[in-house]
Amino acid sequence: MKPNRWAAIALGALLFVCGAIFGALAMSLHHPALANAEDYRQRYVNEMQSKLKLTPAQVSQLQDILDDTKAKVKAVRDSYHPQMIKIKDEQISRVKSILTPQQVPAYVQLVAERERRAKEQEERDREADQRRVAARHANRAQ
DSSP states (O other), X not given: OOHHHHHHHHHHHHHHHHXXXXXXXXXXXXXXXXXXXXXXXXXXXXXXXHHXXXXXXXXXHHHHHHHHHHHHHHHHHHHHHHHHXXXXXXXXXXXXXXXXXXXXXXXXXXXXXXXXXXXXXXXXXXXXXXXXXXXXXXXXXX
16 A cells, blocks of 8 residues: 555545544533443443343453453553554644734633643543452452
């Protein structure tokens, strides 16, 4: 495949990922109940369990599959994270360039607030993951 074609594919994938991220953010704003990844996961497992009548062993296997998938997605996300930071920083610089000197401080504050909220959500998700893993280990030990 030609390098330009790979670049187009990579750009398309990047746009898709950005769209998914922004869609998830918009969804969390309009549907606060879906804001937590752990809540979404629990709803998914519950739906699978009730509609498919999963056995406890199948639920455990489903949890393992979801854990594995999450780890793979995180690895992919971590691999492109530096590029996403660069793109985000470029966006911030470009937005600042169109603002008046009076608007820049408010924009900087807005960006900082959004980053703080994103970090808080990441931390809540991380803590929920740790609780879920601990609970699964406790259930397996019984």
